[in-house]
Every structure is written in C-alpha cells, then in structure tokens.
Amino acid sequence: MTENRPAGHIEAQIYDRLSRVIDPELGRSVTDLGMIAAIDAVPTANAGADGNRYDVTVHVELTVPGCPLSETITNQINGAIASYPDATLVPHIEVGAMSRDKLDTLVADLKAERRQNPFNKPDTKTRIFAIASGKGGVGKSSVTANLAATFAALGYSTAAIDADIYGFSLPKLFGVTTQPTNLNGMLMPVTAWGVKLISIGMFAGADRAILWRGPRLQRSLEQFLSDVWWGEPDVLLLDLAPGTGDMAISVAQALPNAELVVVTTPQPSASDVAVRSGLVALQVPMKVRGVVENMSYYEHNGERLEIFGRGGGERVSAQLTSALGYDVPLLATLPLVPEVREVGESGRPAVLTPEGALASTTVATEFTRLARRLMAL
Structure with missing residues (x-):
C-alpha cells in the first residue's frame, strides 16, 4: 500500500511539477510568471481504504482574459498533476485573469529584463x-x-x-x-x-x-x-x-x-x-x-x-x-x-x-x- 501523504506535501510537489509547465507565448514556467495563484489538495469523500486520493484545485491566473492558449496551458497543468506518482489526484482547474497591478508588475519585470532589441x-x-x-x-x-x-x-x-x-x-x-x-x-x-x-x-x-x-x-x-x-x-x-x-x-x-x-x-x-x-x-x-x-x-x-x-x-x-x-x-x-x-x-x-x-x-x-x-x- 502506498504511504499516505499530507496535503501540504502534495501541494508542494504539485507546485514543483508545475514549474516545468511553460507558457507557450512567454517561454517561461507558469510558476515563474506568477500564474499559479494557489493549490489546494483535500482528501476526497470516497478516498477508499487507504485514503490516498485527493481533490486538487489549481487556481490559474492568465495574463489576459480569454487567452487563446488557455486550453493548451490547462491541458499541460492537468498532465503535470496526473503524473504525480504517490497518490491518486483528481484535478480541478479554476481559470481567471491577473489583476491589473499584477500584470503591470509582470510586464515591467519582463521589459526591464530585456530593455532593448534582444537580438x-x-x-x-x-x-x-x-x-x-x-x-x-x-x-x-x-x-x-x-x-x-x-x-x-x-x-x-x-x-x-x-x-x-x-x-x-x-x-x-x-x-x-x-x-x-x-x-x-x-x-x-x-x-x-x-x-x-x-x-x-x-x-x-x-x-x-x-x-x-x-x-x-x-x-x-x-x-x-x-x-x-x-x-x-x-x-x-x-x-x-x-x-x-x-x-x-x-x-x-x-x-x-x-x-x-x-x-x-x-x-x-x-x-x-x-x-x-x-x-x-x-x-x-x-x-x-x-x-x-x-x-x-x-x-x-x-x-x-x-x-x-x-x-x-x-x-x-x-x-x-x-x-x-x-x-x-x-x-x-x-x-x-x-x-x-x-x-x-x-x-x-x-x-x-x-x-x-x-x-x-x-x-x-x-x-x-x-x-x-x-x-x-
């Protein structure tokens, strides 16, 4: 039987896996871009005998509402969660958009990093x-x-x-x-x-x-x-x-x-x-x-x-x-x-x-x- 994992450990492991999900437009991980607002893992009501089954909700904040690549990003997030080996995870993706202040800060950071013609x-x-x-x-x-x-x-x-x-x-x-x-x-x-x-x-x-x-x-x-x-x-x-x-x-x-x-x-x-x-x-x-x-x-x-x-x-x-x-x-x-x-x-x-x-x-x-x-x- 697989050892039970505390929810906090699972959340940290999922965040680490999501760090390898790359935004197709910006070429950076969704965690580096601040697109993962929160991760919540709770045991499911029908967890089974070992209780090693969790509902996982990932709160995603896209850079713009209605982002055309929203489906691509959520599919990658689902894939990262499904690959977790130590428990059965049932993913739920809640998609929203960044606040204006958060987006302003992200764009300012990206522009400051580049500053000029990158080529x-x-x-x-x-x-x-x-x-x-x-x-x-x-x-x-x-x-x-x-x-x-x-x-x-x-x-x-x-x-x-x-x-x-x-x-x-x-x-x-x-x-x-x-x-x-x-x-x-x-x-x-x-x-x-x-x-x-x-x-x-x-x-x-x-x-x-x-x-x-x-x-x-x-x-x-x-x-x-x-x-x-x-x-x-x-x-x-x-x-x-x-x-x-x-x-x-x-x-x-x-x-x-x-x-x-x-x-x-x-x-x-x-x-x-x-x-x-x-x-x-x-x-x-x-x-x-x-x-x-x-x-x-x-x-x-x-x-x-x-x-x-x-x-x-x-x-x-x-x-x-x-x-x-x-x-x-x-x-x-x-x-x-x-x-x-x-x-x-x-x-x-x-x-x-x-x-x-x-x-x-x-x-x-x-x-x-x-x-x-x-x-x-």
Whole structure:
C-alpha cells in the first residue's frame, strides 16, 4: 500500500511539477510568471481504504482574459498533476485573469529584463536570416514562409518578421487571421505552424494602402524587434521588401549580425537585379550568406523543363563572390511547383502536411536541405 501523504506535501510537489509547465507565448514556467495563484489538495469523500486520493484545485491566473492558449496551458497543468506518482489526484482547474497591478508588475519585470532589441546582445544564440530579392515576383515571401516552417518542423524555435510593410504576405501564407495579444504595450507574436509571427498585416486597418516614408518604416522594425516578446528563438527570418530601399538599411542598422539570403529566378532580368540586393553588403555590416534560385525548373513526365531559362542563381553567386571578396554559394535550386502557390494561399506552407509534419515531397526535401545548409554555414 502506498504511504499516505499530507496535503501540504502534495501541494508542494504539485507546485514543483508545475514549474516545468511553460507558457507557450512567454517561454517561461507558469510558476515563474506568477500564474499559479494557489493549490489546494483535500482528501476526497470516497478516498477508499487507504485514503490516498485527493481533490486538487489549481487556481490559474492568465495574463489576459480569454487567452487563446488557455486550453493548451490547462491541458499541460492537468498532465503535470496526473503524473504525480504517490497518490491518486483528481484535478480541478479554476481559470481567471491577473489583476491589473499584477500584470503591470509582470510586464515591467519582463521589459526591464530585456530593455532593448534582444537580438543585438553579443551572446545571442539566434541566427538571423534576412531574405532579400532585387525585384518582386520571384517568390521571396514564399521562400521565407516555407523556410520558416521547415526550421520549425526540424525542431528549431523559429520566429519570422514580415518586414515588407507595403507588400506584407506572411499572414496569408500562414493562415493567420488574429491579432497579436497586447500585454500592456508588449505584444505576443501570433504562432502558426510552429512559427512565431509578426506583421503589419495583422493589425486593424492594414487592408488600406500604407503610405509610410523612411523614418516611420525604421520605427516599425524597431517596434517589431523591441516591443514584441520573442523569447530566445534559434532562428529569426525577415521577409524584406524587394530592392535596396529603406527597410534593408534599417535591418542592417538594427541587426548588424543578420545574414542576407538573396532570392532570384533563372532569367537574366531577375538575376541582374538580384545582384544589386546582395551588393548592399558593401555598404552595411551584413554578410551575404548565399543565393537561392527559385522556380528553377518544372518537372513534367520525368523531364525538367527550364521555363524561365537557366543559370540565374549561378550568375548571382559568381558576381557577388567576385564583388564581395568571399564565397557566396548557390544554396538551393527550388523547383516550380504549383502546390507551393495553391497550398500556400490556403494558409499552410507547402512543405508541411495538414498535421504540421514535413511532407514527403521534392519541395519539402529541397527546403530541408536549404535549412540544414544554412545552419551548418
């Protein structure tokens, strides 16, 4: 027979187990965040012969009323209680919201801990890849979305910023229709397909034309970096606007450790312009990590049809290697696959199955190789 445990001992043991339950948005344990207001354990009325059965009530205070991740958190709490080995525990979760004063204190502590753009710390573990192109229409945003989804599916903690303020598209590509949660001025990124996302397209009024000039563009990026709680992702991707305008310069200033990935298509009209987006590295402290050639070929009845010509990625790679004085490799040649557009427009990156795993397709295989090669460089 299992030795009876006093209620106080059980409450302490449950609290210890709950310290391993992580809030999905803030990346901290629910105990560290002060979300566990109280734990009450009392013997049940029908405890049985050994009396080793308890009703356990956990009082949970979420950061905001109606938190979209409430069910996820309560399921994790139930799992932690159910795993207790020394007694039979019957869990009851009572969910409420933090008081304004308690939330103010929590947000102030989090902001004081971070203080500034978290990706500029010299000891940051985050690899930052800025996805750039010389012109629109080459599939830069599609590459960003599928690469981010691939990183997440491979087990990397992944975040993405839609830095194309005028032509934002990541919310649609990830099927996001909700707004970020606002914790007293600190935003929680929206998570979709395992990727933490932020985009101007998530906010009210974003369906109207955006007429911003340089200083406001720069401020938008600073807010995305400093006013959003990112935690410590392994990978951060930025979907840049085409060309070499204000946002590319702002990224270089705000994230000098960012690595540029240039996207092109095979035809000369695209590759010639793509070189210019890579040459921005001559003027700002960013390293060009490599080139991705998108829409390289179309597979038809076992034959590769080069619809847009050939050699664009190799031309960009060679010219940037010569101009920058270091190797800028051609990292990947991605096929032209209609499913990338069709599935992407439905709100799911084409590299993923409906269940969120990596698909067994050519495009998923190519993106997996690209992701692993980037992390190995």
